[in-house]
Structure formats: C-alpha cells, structure tokens
Amino acid sequence: MEMTNYPFEAEGPVVPENDWITLLKDNARSGGRGAPALASPAKARWQMRVGSSIRSAPVLHEGTLYVTSTSGYLHAIGTDNGRLNWKFKAGGQIHSTPSLCGGAILFGCDDGKVYAVNGESGTKVWEATTEGEVWTSPVTRQGVVFFGSADGHMYAVDAQSGRKRWKQELGGRIYSTAYAAEKSIYVGCGDGHVHSLDAASGKILWSTLTGNGIDSSAALSGDTLLIGSEDFFIYALDASSGAVRWKYETGLGVSSPPAVSGGVAVIGSKDGYMYALEITTGKLRWRMEAGQVITGPAVFGDSVIYIQSWGLHALDAATGKVVWRAGLGTGVQNAPVITERTIYLTSSDGDVYALE
Amino acid sequence: MDRRTFVKRTCIGSAGLLLGGAPALGSDELVLPLAPPIDVREAPLGKKSPLGMPGLYPGSVVEVADQRAIAGNRVSQPIVREMLERGLKELTGENSARAAYAKFIEPNDVVGIKINPSGAPACCSSPELVREIIDGVRSAGVPARNIVVYDRFGYEMDIGSYQTLLPPGIRVLGVQDGLLDASGYDANVYCQADFFGEWETRSYMASIVAKGVDKIINVPTLKDHSASGVTGCLKNVAYGTFNNVARSHKAPYSFTNPLIGVMCTVEPLRSKVVLNIMDGMRMVWHGGPLTQNQDFIYQAGILMVSTDPVAMDTIELEAIDKKRREQGAPSVWARNPKSITADGREFYGDASKNLFYRQPGHIAAAGKLGLGVSDLKQIDHRKLQLG
Numbered sequence: 131m132e133m134t135n136y137p138f139e140a141e142g143p144v145v146p147e148n149d150w151i152t153l154l155k156d157n158a159r160s161g162g163r164g165a166p167a168l169a170s171p172a173k174a175r176w177q178m179r180v181g182s183s184i185r186s187a188p189v190l191h192e193g194t195l196y197v198t199s200t201s202g203y204l205h206a207i208g209t210d211n212g213r214l215n216w217k218f219k220a221g222g223q224i225h226s227t228p229s230l231c232g233g234a235i236l237f238g239c240d241d242g243k244v245y246a247v248n249g250e251s252g253t254k255v256w257e258a259t260t261e262g263e264v265w266t267s268p269v270t271r272q273g274v275v276f277f278g279s280a281d282g283h284m285y286a287v288d289a290q291s292g293r294k295r296w297k298q299e300l301g302g303r304i305y306s307t308a309y310a311a312e313k314s315i316y317v318g319c320g321d322g323h324v325h326s327l328d329a330a331s332g333k334i335l336w337s338t339l340t341g342n343g344i345d346s347s348a349a350l351s352g353d354t355l356l357i358g359s360e361d362f363f364i365y366a367l368d369a370s371s372g373a374v375r376w377k378y379e380t381g382l383g384v385s386s387p388p389a390v391s392g393g394v395a396v397i398g399s400k401d402g403y404m405y406a407l408e409i410t411t412g413k414l415r416w417r418m419e420a421g422q423v424i425t426g427p428a429v430f431g432d433s434v435i436y437i438q439s440w441g442l443h444a445l446d447a448a449t450g451k452v453v454w455r456a457g458l459g460t461g462v463q464n465a466p467v468i469t470e471r472t473i474y475l476t477s478s479d480g481d482v483y484a485l486e
Numbered sequence: 487m488d489r490r491t492f493v494k495r496t497c498i499g500s501a502g503l504l505l506g507g508a509p510a511l512g513s514d515e516l517v518l519p520l521a522p523p524i525d526v527r528e529a530p531l532g533k534k535s536p537l538g539m540p541g542l543y544p545g546s547v548v549e550v551a552d553q554r555a556i557a558g559n560r561v562s563q564p565i566v567r568e569m570l571e572r573g574l575k576e577l578t579g580e581n582s583a584r585a586a587y588a589k590f591i592e593p594n595d596v597v598g599i600k601i602n603p604s605g606a607p608a609c610c611s612s613p614e615l616v617r618e619i620i621d622g623v624r625s626a627g628v629p630a631r632n633i634v635v636y637d638r639f640g641y642e643m644d645i646g647s648y649q650t651l652l653p654p655g656i657r658v659l660g661v662q663d664g665l666l667d668a669s670g671y672d673a674n675v676y677c678q679a680d681f682f683g684e685w686e687t688r689s690y691m692a693s694i695v696a697k698g699v700d701k702i703i704n705v706p707t708l709k710d711h712s713a714s715g716v717t718g719c720l721k722n723v724a725y726g727t728f729n730n731v732a733r734s735h736k737a738p739y740s741f742t743n744p745l746i747g748v749m750c751t752v753e754p755l756r757s758k759v760v761l762n763i764m765d766g767m768r769m770v771w772h773g774g775p776l777t778q779n780q781d782f783i784y785q786a787g788i789l790m791v792s793t794d795p796v797a798m799d800t801i802e803l804e805a806i807d808k809k810r811r812e813q814g815a816p817s818v819w820a821r822n823p824k825s826i827t828a829d830g831r832e833f834y835g836d837a838s839k840n841l842f843y844r845q846p847g848h849i850a851a852a853g854k855l856g857l858g859v860s861d862l863k864q865i866d867h868r869k870l871q872l873g
Contacts, residue, residue, distance in 0.1 A: 166551065182663055182667075183640075183641070183663045185641070200640075200663050223663075223832065262655075263649075280649065280654060281654055281655075282655075301655070302650075302654065304647055304651065305647075320650040320652070320654075323716065343650045343651040344558075344650070345647050345649075359679035360561070360647055362559075362614075382607050382608070382648060383558075383607055385647055423606075423607060423645055423778070425644070425645060433758035462641050462644045463644070478641060
C-alpha cells in the first residue's frame, strides 16, 4: 500500500469537517471543538454489537467508523447503516484507540504490537513489535508514529514501513497516549514522571515527577502542558522546561485526559467530578458531579461538553450544568465522536450506536 | 471422572452455624433458609501442599499499624514497605523479608497476586502495597515475567489503574471481559449448586488459578460486604476465582455461607494460596463491596499478615463490627427485617440499611472445613504499632 503523504497530521492539511481521526478528534486534541451543540438524541439511527467489550474511543473517516474491541478485532462500520464493512483480527485483545495515518488505521494491541491496517481493504500494511501490551493510541507527526508500551519504552517508527526510528526507555509502564508537538513528544509514565522527548532522537529533554503513576494523556495549550496524575492532581507544566505552573487537587486519581478549548481545560477525576480549570491560572471555573468514576476523556462541542461515565452526559461548557443525559454508552476509556447531526457512541458492553 | 475428583461437600452452612458459635440472635430475628448441597469437581492433586490453606502458621495473625501509612487518602509506600517487612518477619520468625518470602515462594514458581479491585477507586488493594509485594516476590528469586497480578474483572482493574501503576515486566490480568464471558475459566473444575432456581448452576474456576500459577499471594481489603458480612481473605480468593457467583445471593437471602468456604477447599486453589496480606489502609465499615461513599471509609492504616485465611477474617470481622458499633450501625450479624431495603441508594447512604441478611458465619463454616482457626480464643493475634 502506498502511503506517500500524511494528510491527517497536526500541522498538515485541514482535517475534513466530519472526520475524527484520533483520540479527541485530531492531533491537537481539540476534542471536536466547533461542532454544533446537539439536542438530546431522539433516536438511534442504527445500533450494532461487536461481540465483546469496547474499551477505547472510535475514530471516523469518510463514512466509516473504526472501532477496536477486546475480542482482538478492528471493526470498520459503515456510518450510513451500521453494517460491518470488514474486520481485522489482531493477535490479542485491543484496548487502544485507533488513529488514522494516510489511508491506514493504526492501533496497539495486547500482543505487544502496533498494527497498520489498510482503511479500505482491512489488510495489514505493517506491524511494529514491543515487549509489552500497547494500550496507547499511536500518534503520527511528520511521517513518524509515536507510541508507548507497557514494556516501559517509547517508540518512534516510520509511518510507511513501521521500521523503528528510535526507542527510549522510561521508568515505568506507559499507558499515556503521547502528545506530538513539532519538535517534542510529551508523555506520562507509570513511575509518576511526565517526560518531554526530542521527537527526532527520543532523547529525554526534561522530566517532572508527580506523586504517583500517570495514565492520563497530555494536552498542549500554547506553551502549557496539561495532564492528570494518580496523585489526585491536575498539572499545568511549562512545556519547554517541565516547571510546574500550577496544580489542582481533586478527590482521587486523575486518569482522564484533558480536553482544552477557549482557555479552559476540562478533565474528569475518579472522584466522580468533572473540573473546568482556567489554563493560565488553574482557577476553577466549575465542577460537575457525574455520580460515577470518570476515567475517559471529555469531548468539546461548540458550547457543550460530552463525557462518558456509565452513560453519556452533555454539559453546558460555560457552567457545567447538565444539558441532557443518555443512559447508553457505559465506558472506561470510551469517548464519543460528534458530527453535525450524529453522535457515535461505543460501550464497554460492546454496543455501537449512531444517535441523532 | 477423567482423573478428577467429584465430591459432594458436606454443607455446614446457615443452619449448622446457628449451632456452632455464632452470636445469639434476637427473638425477633429470622431463621434463614438452608443452603442446598454443593457438588465440587476439582483438579487432581498428587499430594496436598503443606503451604496451602491454612498454611504454615495456622491460627497466627500479625497486625501492623502505623498512623503515617495513609494521609489525605494517599498511601505512603515507604511506610507500607516497613510495615510489610515487620509483619512478615514477625509471622515467620525470619530476620529479613526476603527470607520470609522464601518460606512460601521458590524461584521457579509462577506467582499469582490476587488483588481486590472491586470498589476501585475508593477502596481496593493499594497499588503501593502490591508494588511492595512484587518487590518481595522478586527478592525471592522470581523473575518479573513469572508474576501475575490478577482479578476476575478487567474493567475494575482498569479503573484502579493497576496496569499503569505496577512495574514493567509483570503480567496484569483481568480473567473475564464482560459479565457473561466464560473464556477464562476451566470447564473441568467447578462448584455446582442450585440456590434460587438459576439456569446455570455451576461456577467454574479461573484457568489462571487452575493451570497458570503455582502459588498465590492473596491481597484482600478490609471491607464490609452486604451479602457475606465481610469480604476478606476467603471471599477474595473464592469469589475472585470462580465465575457466576453473584447467583449465591438474591435479596434478601444469601448463600455466601457456605459457598465461600466450599470454594476455598477446591483444589488446586486450596494448595496454591500460601500467604494472605490484608490491606487495611482503608476500612469500609458499610456499603461494601462497591461503595464510593467516603463517609463509610475509615483510613485505618493497618496491614495484616497470615497464612490462615479463617483466622485473619475472624479478626477482620471483629474489627468491622467494632467500628460499626462505634458509628451506631447495627452488627453485621443482625437479622432485623426492618433493616432490609431493596433501594440501593438507601443502602449506600444509610448504615442501618442492608440489601441482604448478611452471612458472616461463612468464616466459621470455613474453619469447620479445615481452612483455619475461627475461635478468637485460639487465635494468636499479635499487634505491632510502628508509628
């Protein structure tokens, strides 16, 4: 398969309006920023089951929804009718949110591999091997795919071939999806460090220690890096030095990745609250009690924030007040895909919904 | 029988225990239905291991307390390290934690660490403690690749972030994917009983226990349980090893007694559990096993170490009932119909309410099955206060 360009990279061509190519929509982690606020869904246009638990977020490209599941399959589902176009069997359970790179779908697997699968045919393009399960979502930048593994290493591989560019050992297991900026990679680690790595070489540029392991994934807003830690704090770090600008204490560990928009970071905690914090100061704008543990990422619409926590919650972005709720989509690391008129939702029970 | 044994365990459950040392019940309290017989099909064993329950030190429980162990709901790993080392040395008489682990673990063993993630994130086996146990097992010569931290439900382990928080190289395993996933269980090892007319009357043993590990270190939490009274060593390895166990309790009745004890007798589970390390950093005195209500979670800062699950659970039961008395809540032994509610929200918010008639007698029943010592007077309960 030819993959000569990388149209879905952060600084590359604009992502088509209805595409949702990686965790939180695009490599900038915009989380759907600008999508219109949707009313409470009136019906499911379709609903299907993939046969096992879904512990990841789906991605969307040109009318196809890509969903991974713990049965070890990547499913390609037509968004018009919910029918399965094809499915690809990997070598183990899949907990990784897929991402798109050119015409390929990338995802990690519990068999220790990252797979690149042709998005149209469902055939394997390449695979890259690690020594531990890969739950993180592969992130592509400038022709290089970055991902962490439970073997304690960050990897950079060539996007066309999967050939290794570099491998960097960190101090613990990696379940934090990397954020790829122009020259730096930012990632949290199970040993409690947030690391900045040189994108070209993998060399560690700085490391900042938090009080416990990190499985939250970072987001960058200007020169501020935001990430949660199992030490109960949400951190804002200087992206160039790792210096702590502020930290905000929640009631329990923070696995949820932040979504950033309009100077505000929205992030959930295992204490059951969503927090909206001003990025420059760390000041609390609002918090909302979801009633259950929150571990998945929030998704930003135009004026609404969506979060899956034993159901789907739509919150007013300005106040945090509940706009509507739907008792569908129980999830641990699941997050919806939002388009102009449809919400695509997966659940840990193995259901996929197109709500409108 | 394919070289496997198929036996009917003598049931000494609810009725038996009413005669066998349980506290006297009030005249307005109920006599509950008798449990049905339980058939057991177990894996063949050449010889029962002397390390298996009740293990090398029957009747001995070492309790280590340190006020510095938990603060602001955060567990101190350095303090836990010291507590665990002291507890293990006290239990075994060895002069190092490494030598203590070597009493139970050999370098070529595949070691399972059975955690309790139900109740995560508010109350579950502390990752700080699990990390220390992993270090201890490795100090006994076991390579990281031969250590498996496991429980039945993968999603509960996800919520507890164990995958992230434990060191590289070990396996972190959720036996089953969803509520109805039976693929991680051994179809030839099971307990069978019809409790409430359920269509599936068998509970199968997890394959990781039946075939995957040689030794098990059990890491329960100090927790009340709405159906069994408490969930400690016995319940953590019984209901955390066999599937389809929620069928044993249908509100307001519970047959956790005798099922918990019977399951613990099933080989090879019985022979493989060699050490129990109870995480008492947090004590759930009401709302267990799943509560997230911090009003009912006391930051106790204790660890207990024992090879005898019955003795340790007996101590746990006393501790939880004492805490309930201090808080004005009814005893876990109480069987007052007025305390029963079908409203989960009421149960999770009111310590005087419960969903079931609890069955704390499952501990003494397990003692009668030979799993350990349940008579408080015969238990050597040593307390160490470190800080």
